[in-house]
Amino acid sequence: MKNIPVNIQDIPGYGMDADPENEPTYPMKNYTGDDHNRINYERSEQQPADVELLMSTERPALTAVFGTSTPPSGLSGMIRRYAFKHSEDRYRHWIPLILADRINVYEGVLGDLAHGHIPNIFAERGLKSSWKYNKKGVIKKTVVAVLVTAAIISFFRRKKR
Amino acid sequence: MLAMNYRGPYRVRAEQRPMPEIKHPEDAIVRVTRSCICGSDLHLYHGMVPDTRVGMTFGHEFTGIVEEVGPLVQKLKVGDHVLVPFNIACGKCNFCKQGLYGNCHESNPMATAVGGIFGYSHTAGGYDGGQAEYVRVPYADVGPTVIPADMDPDDAVMLTDVVPTGYQAAEMGGIKPGDTVVVFGAGPIGIMAARCAWFFGPSRVIIIDHLDYRLEFAQNYAKCEAYNFKFMKDPVEFLKKATDWYGADVCIDCVGCEAEGNTLQTFSGRVTLMQAGAATALQWAINSVKKGGIVSIVGVYGPPFNLLPIGNVVNKGITIRANQASVKRLLPRLIDHVQSGRLNPKGLITHRIPLEEISDAYNIFSSKLDNCIKTVLIPPSARS
Structure with a gap:
């Protein structure tokens, strides 16, 4: 592939966002000092938990909102429950989750068949x-x-x- | 309603599913008008992200019309046409207040390392996504932004992830006027990162990939130099030579966990899943950047761990900056770039496909068929 030289000054917006203050050793955030108040900030109202949720062991409680898609079920659900007994630092959290995902695929096929639907894999x-x-x-x-x-x-x- | 349904690695279909409901007083229900397939959706599609459950709906890049709002929503009203950032952010926690909307502490109970993301597995909060006719949008007063009247909806949907992620990749590089920037990966994000890098005044922008059609597209769209690593003996050596044997000032990883180009990385990361994907691009970035240089990462990696030359990071004094894009923080600037004609996000879109044909849409994007760069899905209700 041949690279064609361009006049960079002709590129729309060239250099207009250059910021000498963007010093990379300083985190890109508007530091407020609120980090030292830890989790004592004003939270939104708590979403009611109307499905089974698995929560990270690295949190004290649920977040104010969360997704409710596809709660754990079947054998994969049992494995996921085991995984969530361990912190995000541990392989025994992540490896079982990957295993559960693979088992879940077969559960999905069985679920389809149980509902009278033959999945068209192609x-x-x-x-x-x-x-x-x-x-x-x-x-x-x-x-x-x-x-x-x-x-x-x-x-x-x-x-x- | 019609929605995408994940059935397992490389298997998705569109089918009728129950309508989403308001679950929290700050929720909205949005009728989707555009939805994209993101390169990072392919990591889910390929089964690379832990806790991706069968039955989930993907999609974190979408626009739509507000159909219903919860009792505490004040800024949005029914009928507003909005673009919805991919991060779910409360706007109140310490991280959101500091502009780190991609790191919200109140949107994902399943993991602390990542904030909530629409349709991105239970590791990112277990939310169904926007590859559907309707979607539940939490914290509706925080993320969703009304699309300016004069903005093309195709441009708007690209502002939910592609443009901000590409821009932040360049921004995190701390590019100084005259710098040489190397972008790894000529997918939609890499092309956008290369284009946005020029906003910071470098003298050279180089993009590296292994697909000629993407490199050619990048060269035309981002006005950058493009090189195919398939034809190089050693990409790191090539880049050292190309930078007077000094190393690039800034390297940007826009590839993530499904990189090609290194047998050991591919075998351990993609074939056997012994690490969280193949970190080839990041390895090259670390080894190609100059001493004291900056490596910016927006490529997606799984949570457990990756094999990286961390000793070189220490010995070269490299600064690594990485994050999910803080879409809400960047939107005002990026909307201005689009409205003033400096950026043309919709120029990346190569395929517009009905939602009903989602299986083909994923396969086309995943298998790089028909010179695909970016796919937009159009739900049936948005076509009538």
């Missing part, structure tokens, strides 16, 4: 657009998948004999 992965914009790539991936599967099957068949 549509959910947007493969129509892959076919539209990258036919070669789709064909290549399919051929590789078929060849790998055939090789694995033939390997195990030979082993059986």
Whole structure:
């Protein structure tokens, strides 16, 4: 790729926000000294907790507002409850959460089936657009998948004999 | 209402879901008019962010019309067309009062390291996001900003994250007139960071990526030098040479946890998830910046940890500055830049896709199909 020289002075707004006071060793905030009052600031009214919430152990109480999307449930929920017994500093907080996320995917498929919905994995992965914009790539991936599967099957068949 | 529904890594769909409700007296319900897919949504889509639950609706970049307000909302009224910053901020805690709206202490009970963010997993508060027809917006008097009458809605939606994050990336770099700035990553944020860097008067802005179409776009949009690291023996060596063997004055990481270019980082961070994503770009930033230089980070990383050359940070005396963009603090300045024609945010948008086709929209953006830079989703109610 060839880089074309530009006259930087012609770039709209060039240099107009330059700030000699923006000294990087000083945090970019309007320091008020309120940090020393810790959490004794005026809070908004507390949102009522009408779903199960998992809270960081590094907080004394819920925040004034919070999201109520997808409360913990099932096996993944049990793992998430375990994870939230540990602080954000611990691997035993984050690793179980990742495990729960993976288990949650299978719970999602089971949930779909329980509701009479068969998930269309191809549509959910947007493969129509892959076919539209990258036919070669789709064909290549399919051929590789078929060849790998055939090789694995033939390997195990030979082993059986 | 129609909304995006996350079903697992690389699987999303649009489906009918219950309408959001006012849960707090300072809430509003907003009917979405535009919603973007952010590069950081791809970290969720790829299953990289812990506590991303199946059934959640993503989307933290959106504009919409206020449909309902809680009893304590005073500044917004039904019918206002607003742009909604991606951070959920109370405006009252010590952090908000100091302008750190991305670090609000009263919006995320699930983690203390990050404030609440719309549609960004339970690690960021468990809020459903704006890739839907309607969305609940907490602290409606704080974040949402009425879109000026003469502003294009496509420009407005870009002011909810892309523009402020790109601008703050440059601002945190403490760029001085005459500096050389290197931006890693030519995604929408990287391109915007490169464009905004010029506002601070550097002599050179260089952008590094591995996708030619994005580098070409960046070169035209941000008027910067663009280089493809795929064709370099060693990007750090290349940048040292390009800066008279001195190092860049400022390096900006706009890539985050899904970087390419280093086998060990990719294997440990993306394939096996032994670290919080591949920190290749940040490693290059630390090693390419001059002694005493500044590294600014806006790329998203997961919470556990990353492998980084921290010894070089110490030995070179590097200053690292990083944060989620403080959208509300930056909006007045950025609205002025857009209204005066100095910035053209909508110029980044390459794809406008109906919300119903969200699976394809994610795949196009994630797989970099059709020369995609930025995707905007349009809900059915905003098309009629």
